[in-house]
Amino acid sequence: MNDGILIGLETAFAGYNILMVMMGCFAGTIIGMLPGLGPMSAIALMIPITYGFDPSSAMILMAGVYYGAIFGGSTSSILINAPGVAGTVSSSFDGYPMAQRGEAGKALAIAAYASFSGGTIAAIFLLVAAPQLAKISLSFHSADYFALMCVGLLAIAAFASKGQFLKAMIMTCFGLALATVGQDPLSDITRFAFGNINLMDGISFVLLVMATFAMSEAFMIIFKKTDINFKASDVSKEKLGSIKLSKAEIKEMVPVIGRTSILGFLVGVLPGAGATIASFLAWGFERGIASAKDKLKFGKGSIKGLTAPETANNAACTGSFVPLLTLGIPGSGTTAVMLGALLSFGIQPGPRLYVDQPELFWAVIVSMYIGNVVLLFLNLPLIPYIARILAVPKNILVPLVLFFSVTGVYLISFNNFDIYFMAIVAMISLVLRTMNFPMAPLILGFILGGMMEENLRRALLINDGSFSFMIERPISLGLFVVMILIVLMQVYQIIKDRRSA
Amino acid sequence: MSINYSRITALIFLLFFVLYSYFAREIVVFDFDVGADFNAKTFPILISYLGIGVSFLTFVLCKNDGQTMAQYEWLGVIVLFVLVFTYGIIIKSIGFFLSTNLFLLVAYYYLGARSYKVLLLCSLPVVGGMQFMLHQLLGVYIRDPFLNFLGIIS
Numbered sequence: 067m068n069d070g071i072l073i074g075l076e077t078a079f080a081g082y083n084i085l086m087v088m089m090g091c092f093a094g095t096i097i098g099m100l101p102g103l104g105p106m107s108a109i110a111l112m113i114p115i116t117y118g119f120d121p122s123s124a125m126i127l128m129a130g131v132y133y134g135a136i137f138g139g140s141t142s143s144i145l146i147n148a149p150g151v152a153g154t155v156s157s158s159f160d161g162y163p164m165a166q167r168g169e170a171g172k173a174l175a176i177a178a179y180a181s182f183s184g185g186t187i188a189a190i191f192l193l194v195a196a197p198q199l200a201k202i203s204l205s206f207h208s209a210d211y212f213a214l215m216c217v218g219l220l221a222i223a224a225f226a227s228k229g230q231f232l233k234a235m236i237m238t239c240f241g242l243a244l245a246t247v248g249q250d251p252l253s254d255i256t257r258f259a260f261g262n263i264n265l266m267d268g269i270s271f272v273l274l275v276m277a278t279f280a281m282s283e284a285f286m287i288i289f290k291k292t293d294i295n296f297k298a299s300d301v302s303k304e305k306l307g308s309i310k311l312s313k314a315e316i317k318e319m320v321p322v323i324g325r326t327s328i329l330g331f332l333v334g335v336l337p338g339a340g341a342t343i344a345s346f347l348a349w350g351f352e353r354g355i356a357s358a359k360d361k362l363k364f365g366k367g368s369i370k371g372l373t374a375p376e377t378a379n380n381a382a383c384t385g386s387f388v389p390l391l392t393l394g395i396p397g398s399g400t401t402a403v404m405l406g407a408l409l410s411f412g413i414q415p416g417p418r419l420y421v422d423q424p425e426l427f428w429a430v431i432v433s434m435y436i437g438n439v440v441l442l443f444l445n446l447p448l449i450p451y452i453a454r455i456l457a458v459p460k461n462i463l464v465p466l467v468l469f470f471s472v473t474g475v476y477l478i479s480f481n482n483f484d485i486y487f488m489a490i491v492a493m494i495s496l497v498l499r500t501m502n503f504p505m506a507p508l509i510l511g512f513i514l515g516g517m518m519e520e521n522l523r524r525a526l527l528i529n530d531g532s533f534s535f536m537i538e539r540p541i542s543l544g545l546f547v548v549m550i551l552i553v554l555m556q557v558y559q560i561i562k563d564r565r566s567a
Numbered sequence: 568m569s570i571n572y573s574r575i576t577a578l579i580f581l582l583f584f585v586l587y588s589y590f591a592r593e594i595v596v597f598d599f600d601v602g603a604d605f606n607a608k609t610f611p612i613l614i615s616y617l618g619i620g621v622s623f624l625t626f627v628l629c630k631n632d633g634q635t636m637a638q639y640e641w642l643g644v645i646v647l648f649v650l651v652f653t654y655g656i657i658i659k660s661i662g663f664f665l666s667t668n669l670f671l672l673v674a675y676y677y678l679g680a681r682s683y684k685v686l687l688l689c690s691l692p693v694v695g696g697m698q699f700m701l702h703q704l705l706g707v708y709i710r711d712p713f714l715n716f717l718g719i720i721s
Binding site: 523 | 594600607610615624641644647650707
């Protein structure tokens with residue numbers, strides 16, 4: 067393990083990779099700040115750029131973008147009460163009131179320190195937890211992997227979109243169905259291509275992500291007539307105020323950081339939960355345990371109220387890398403996009419990654435820490451300048467996002483069909499999203515589809531075509547029980563909702 | 568049972584999965600694979616069962632969330648969609664540089680940008696910079712008849 071860490075340190079501290087983290091954090095902050103464009107869009111836009119890179123640098127860049135986007139989302143939550151990312155919605159509860167009373171600089175500093183601390187503590191947890199889980203997961207069989215992927219898909223459908231379980235499940239099935247287009251990996255039989263040569267290789271993962279996130283987000287800004295009313299003068303140094311914190315304020319933050327970083331990390335590790343749930347839970351938890359006097363401050367600019375979600379969402383981001391790196395199963399939509407990127411590099415994340423490519427495994431973990439340092443020491447002082455991106459009018463922003471998405475896909479294949487297909491997928495996504503059909507389950511289903519088929523095939527062949535493997539192996543059985551529990555919880559929720567309606 | 572947009576969408580998905588199920592059964596597998604425990608049809612058929620079940624349940628259980636489609640800016644999105652489509656048609660014939668600049672200029676103008684300075688500064692340098700990065704830094708060659716005609720690239 068120590069050798070692995072040393073190799074990871076060497077890779078992560080290579081000048082080129084430090085540059086990647088810095089670039090990733092900056093690009094992520096800028097994109098994450100823009101209302102609607104979250105970490106998934108930010109990472110999707112980066113994928114075509116990383117094609118010439120080696121996998122470690124690409125992953126380091128994307129991890130930086132992920133962190134940056136969360137930080138950027140906090141900035142727009144605090145400054146204009148328009149969260150760029152769902153995971154930072156709860157940061158606006160107390161961040162925006164602080165900004166309104168002239169303490170925007172202080173709120174941004176609290177967000178940065180809390181994010182830094184949450185990310186750092188979680189990175190240490192990851193350092194300890196990931197190798198242990200990787201060792202355990204080496205004993206997983208195909209049947210266990212299949213069951214684990216089913217749990218992942220069910221969990222993301224259940225938790226990623228509250229009250230929309232059935233809609234999320236439709237999107238999961240749709241993603242799985244799209245994954246079957248093209249050649250069957252084992253027999254090479256072409257499926258669902260209908261004689262169209264452009265579909266014989268299957269649907270491109272980058273195309274699907276770009277269309278469902280980046281391009282449909284750009285369409286959404288026009289579709290919903292989103293107004294970006296923000297002037298560059300709103301983020302002048304004078305208006306932001308001081309970014310210095312007093313000793314008493316730091317003292318108030320410390321215990322909150324300790325508690326919510328553990329909570330955030332644990333929630334992040336769970337499949338489907340992620341930064342959004344972690345941040346809401348942390349805010350609610352801190353409010354719940356606060357004294358009666360402190361409780362009144364929540365929602366009106368409380369330091370604890372801002373520290374809690376900011377710590378938890380960054381810790382959850384780190385936590386979500388645990389299942390990705392050790393099991394090869396993404397815990398959230400964003401890590402699903404990263405998994406797709408890794409697969410396109412020919413790398414299969416999972417327990418073997420830790421053994422076969424320690425430089426990639428450890429470099430990503432170490433670079434997360436570097437990313438936190440970059441955000442704290444470079445992005446925070448530069449916020450008055452970076453936040454000016456919020457002043458870019460939508461009539462410039464939308465065409466640019468469309469341009470980057472289309473070019474990103476076209477430059478991979480040089481095929482006009484991809485542009486047409488992408489536009490159609492983006493339109494369909496736009497309509498579906500308007501009707502609360504979530505996109506993250508679609509992407510997860512699409513990415514896991516191929517792996518699920520492969521593992522199910524192997525499990526069925528080993529078991530002579532019988533599905534009894536689901537109850538014969540203890541790990542599969544345990545996961546099967548979890549699946550039933552998730553479904554029962556959702557059934558209960560649906561019945562409860564219908565009764566209350 | 569009231570009709571709402573979510574229910575209509577669930578019905579469309581139901582039809583999609585019924586069709587998907589039909590085409591999944593139509594997949595031609597190798598003779599030696601026909602009676603196998605798992606072949607190229609198996610997984611798609613399983614997905615179709617799940618898809619049909621879930622979309623049917625959504626169709627039946629879906630609540631009316633009061634969603635309307637009239638309040639949205641349909642025209643703007645359709646124009647952008649057509650623009651992207653047109654961009655796809657012309658990119659190969661007139662080249663990356665010219666088609667991308669045209670795409671950006673028309674999109675900016677349609678969305679309300681009128682200042683020539685803004686229109687030009689947000690298109691020419693962006694596309695030029697992108698093409699320079701692709702050619703010189705990343706080694707990606709894009710065939711461009713227009714720049715070729717001007718003698719800028721070979």
